[in-house]
Amino acid sequence: MKLKSVVLNLMVVGAISILPLSNTIIAEGKEKEDKVRYVTPIDEDEFWDRMEIQKRIPDLIEYLEKKFDDNYAGLYVDQEHGGIIHIGFHSIPQKDELNKVRDILGEDVEVEYDEVKYSKEDLDKVVEELSVNIDRFEKNVASISSSFKDQSVIVGYTEDESEAKDSIEKGLNKKSIRKMTIDESLIKFEQTEKIEPKIDRAQIKVRPVPGAAQMNYSGSGFCTNGFSAKDSNSSTYFLVSAGHCADNTGQQVLQSYNKDNLIGTVHKKIFYWGSSVDVSLVKVKSDLTTHNILTTSGNNYDEAGYQIIGEQINDWEGMGVCTSLGQSDTQMCGFVQGTNESVYALGSHLKNQKKVSLKVVNGDSGSPVGVPDSKNTKKLYLYGIVSAARSNESVTYLTYIGNIKAETGIKVITGK
Structure with a gap:
């Protein structure tokens, strides 16, 4: 998909950069490749081994939701530390109750069980409630996200942390959130880059x-x-x-x-x-x-x-x-x-x-x-x-x- 072209000038429309091109565009090469190559975030063979294990996780989720109901809180895969599957419970079940997990995933897959306070659903609800309260003219808050792994809701701001905290405080005072038992440590603030749509x-x-x-x-x-x-x-x-x-x-x-x-x-x-x-x-x-x-x-x-x-x-x-x-x-x-x-x-x-x-x-x-x-x-x-x-x-x-x-x-x- 490499193109030879002449860039005429650079136009900036709001936050979007658009590069007009000349009418002379030449596509280089049309030979077909039999094998698709990807740039992978870790060793290629290791990545695809983990992708094979990943196929078993939907069946695992279905089993956990059915077997443990509200005690099952969610799961995540720790890719930074070898692809360990972490399964969260409000109260970790007895060992013999978890034998089916090994049957689904296989003996070669490393699993850890974590006792957590918040379920993925709890965290997502906080994100939803905080998000709808953000003023449409707000420019400092760039994102609000949930992390089941970190058991937190993360507010990304671009410039002023105190302003971001003021904006979030309004949401925390909403009746729907006050009904939830939320620790002050749940909300974390991180400075981040401005988020931009992509056009070219x-x-x-x-x-x-x-x-x-x-x-x-x-x-x-x-x-x-x-x-x-x-x-x-x-x-x-x-x-x-x-x-x-x-x-x-x-x-x-x-x-x-x-x-x-x-x-x-x-x-x-x-x-x-x-x-x-x-x-x-x-x-x-x-x-x-x-x-x-x-x-x-x-x-x-x-x-x-x-x-x-x-x-x-x-x-x-x-x-x-x-x-x-x-x-x-x-x-x-x-x-x-x-x-x-x-x-x-x-x-x-x-x-x-x-x-x-x-x-x-x-x-x-x-x-x-x-x-x-x-x-x-x-x-x-x-x-x-x-x-x-x-x-x-x-x-x-x-x-x-x-x-x-x-x-x-x-x-x-x-x-x-």
Whole structure:
């Protein structure tokens, strides 16, 4: 996906940098790669071994919820210390009650049991209540997130900690939160970089248009296609990307600078204060849709490098994910760092976002993120699309596929 181009000038629109390009765009190489390569956050073989173990965790969660009910508080995977699975209980059960855990995970998997005060549900409730109280003109608070691992709610601020504490104090005084037994140590404050949506330049021409190929929202900038979808009646078809990429409905969307590059128009944009999604639906003809995701290796690309075969609904801190990034021109893997983040970016507040350890650049917004079936297949379960990121850090925020479907009513186009 490397392009040769001439940058004419740099335009700054608000906090978004847009690089207009000349009409001469040359895609280098069209040879297909048989093997998809990812940049992994740890040793490659070790990463894929952990991904195999990860497949057993949804069954584990189902068992724990059914067997221990409210005593089960949640779990996370400590990827920094070898991939240890930590299971939290309000009161740790007797050893013989936990034999089934070993049966599900296997004897080779290290498990630790933690006695915790707050469940994941408790922490998420605090995040939700605090988030809705933040003033829409607030610029100092960048994010509010839960961490089951740390048993805390983390408030990220950009400049003034005292101002951030004042904003949060208002939320703590709400009746719904006062009913909960909360220690003062639950809320932690951390200075962080400002969070920005990502928009930049266009890409090669690919038909049909796979995930990870870039699209030009005429007049506003360039983002990456996440995946293809259709409405509940299978009568209208869409390419799905980030909502902040679009200006309004009816806006034309192009794909590449070659001839006949108009692919559709914006059918719906969802990016508003308090929304759980940052998404735009580009209405296209059915023959432009596909379950494929584009991947690259050097100057070569494969428009069917990965195939979406389903959706990743369960998630937890430490879950492994991978992506093919449109503008970054690479495949990359990382871990989920937070499953419930309230993010404040570009004058908007997005709730229920997913935080992952991926580094993205301008133009990667909308890129698909999912869980590969294994190292040796091209199958992937879609988890979400890139929405925003912290500048110069390996911290990216995703809009979750479950929320996208709930808000829009669309169905993901999948393969087998």
